[in-house]
Amino acid sequence: MKSIKIFCIVLISICSLLIIMATFPLGYWLFMCSYDLNSVKYYADDENYTTFECTVESFVVEEDYISITFKHSQKDFYDKFKIVGKSIDLAINNGLLSVLQKDEIFTITSADKYLGDGWAYPIVELVYKDNTIIPYETGKTNYLEVQQEAEDFSKLYITILGSIIGVLAVIDAVSIVGLYLLTKQKKQSSR
Helix, strand or coil, rough: CCHHHHHHHHHHHHHHHHHHHHHHHHHHHHHHHHHHHHHHHHHCHEEEEEEEEEEEEEEEECCCCCEEEEEECCCCCCEEEEECCCCHHHHHCCCHHCCCCCCCCEEEEECCCCCCCCCCCCCCCCECCEEEEEEEHHHHHHHHHHHHHHHHHHHHHHHHHHHHHHHHHHHHHHHHHHHHHHHHHHHHHCC
16 A cells, blocks of 8 residues: 555656646747747738838848848838748749849738748749749748648647646546545544
């Protein structure tokens, strides 16, 4: 009986510690990445996009993104924009790298929120002079794919971590009830 009581105490301690440890990453994920949970809905709405001219200040071309800093007159936008997903290959194939230079003028279409990773606004349409480098519908579809992946990953992470916390909580609760019943039984048998 004493060994069962010790086992329950150890199990309660371990489960409680694991619940606390698992709660921090879940809370962090919810705080830092919860914007991914509504991004597809936001970026699917054509009303959220604005088209305007801007001038290249600087740019970075990486394997998984193209970041462009633009000068522009839009009050609802900062200066950082990005091209991600399938739109990278599309832009490169349509000649972006040959015209992407400081002080070149582009017309872009973007949404005025940067939901998701990177703190940069998405470029869903990119036009240089009369050359459409990223057509709007294709760029929007490509960006929605990227956001859907992020949203799906966030939901999966939250589900898995939430399930782990739930299972630990059940084990913890069962151990507490077991310990209570053992203590109660011991008091009754000592009478």
